[in-house]
Amino acid sequence: MAYRKVERPALTLGEKLYLPAILKGLGLTLKHFFKRKKFTRQYPEEPTVVPEGYRGLPVLVKDDEGRVKCVACQMCEWVCPPEAIRIIPEELAVGNTIEKGPREFDLDTLRCIFCGLCEEACPEEAIFLSDKFEFAGGSREEMIFHKEKLLDLGGVRAAGAKKWKKEGNAGFHREGPIR
Ligand code: SF4
Numbered sequence: 001m002a003y004r005k006v007e008r009p010a011l012t013l014g015e016k017l018y019l020p021a022i023l024k025g026l027g028l029t030l031k032h033f034f035k036r037k038k039f040t041r042q043y044p045e046e047p048t049v050v051p052e053g054y055r056g057l058p059v060l061v062k063d064d065e066g067r068v069k070c071v072a073c074q075m076c077e078w079v080c081p082p083e084a085i086r087i088i089p090e091e092l093a094v095g096n097t098i099e100k101g102p103r104e105f106d107l108d109t110l111r112c113i114f115c116g117l118c119e120e121a122c123p124e125e126a127i128f129l130s131d132k133f134e135f136a137g138g139s140r141e142e143m144i145f146h147k148e149k150l151l152d153l154g155g156v157r158a159a160g161a162k163k164w165k166k167e168g169n170a171g172f173h174r175e176g177p178i179r
């Protein structure tokens with residue numbers, strides 16, 4: 001490949017002194033200092049508003065009747081690239097049948113990369129990436145969020161999939177684990 005030699009234009013006396021450029025920069029700074037709208041924010045007193053679709057902390061949700069939507073299918077655990085999710089399923093007595101739910105559901109927030117694949121994979125719309133981005137802890141153990149904490153953070157999502165409202169099972173209610 002042939003290269004073309006580019007001649008740099010010679011610097012003027014002002015450019016060699018750098019003073020005009022420095023004064024121009026200072027002038028711009030002063031203009032912003034006195035006139036322009038400030039872009040800095042007094043965080044955390046002024047909270048950050050994240051844009052729609054922001055991918056923050058994954059959380060678990062309940063339906064509008066207070067039932068855990070997760071059925072412990074472990075799809076999210078399987079699809080999660082950094083293996084941030086750990087689920088231990090359990091059998092639940094529901095009416096005359098046996099259903100499945102999570103006995104333990106741990107999310108390692110130090111591993112999570114907020115990719116959203118768990119939300120994409122979930123057939124029950126039970127896990128969502130929330131707008132929460134402020135979470136901290138004093139140890140690695142504190143940064144592993146357990147089921148109850150994830151459910152508290154997620155709250156209720158009435159819309160979407162509703163496993164417990166199957167046709168013909170209108171009276172279904174979750175009675176608890178089989179030990
Ligand atoms: S957002 Fe991605 S990394 Fe985080 S738990 Fe879900 S699948 Fe795993």
Ligand code: SF4
Pocket residue numbers: 069070071072073074075076077087118121122123124125126127
């Ligand atoms: S959150 Fe969804 S994908 Fe993960 S185990 Fe529960 S139902 Fe399955």
